[in-house]
Amino acid sequence: QVQLVESGGGLVQAGGSLRLSCAVSGTTVSINAMGWFQQAPGKQRELVAAITSSGTITYKDSVRGRFTISRDNAKNTVYLQMNSLSSDDTAVYYCKLGSSLRTVLTGSLGYWGQGTQVTVSS
Secondary structure, three states: OOEEEEEOOEEEEOOOOEEEEEEEEOOOHHHOEEEEEEEOOOOOOEEEEEEOOOOOEEEOHHHEOOEEEEEEOOOOEEEEEEOOOOHHHOEEEEEEEEOOHHHHHOOOOOEEOOOEEEEEEO
């Protein structure tokens, strides 16, 4: 049974940083694609960053240069380091696992975590 558990969200002032973690059980992160999504109030869930099994990384334009996705195979965990946060980054952040990037990008496929709230105060 595949499970994803996010942690690391919270309240931070604008300009601050947070690191989100997604601990995976039931499968191995290194052989899968992983993604971080954000869902702001009243908006659709959208991809923030993704990393494939080969290490190819994709970022949403608005976070490139501020957010970094990484993977620790020994801990079977994926991270999202978020720097220079602004109120526009306020959202629930979800991690997702899929067999490929296509699976991560297809809403009905793959596995989701429960989400972690990030609130940036201005």
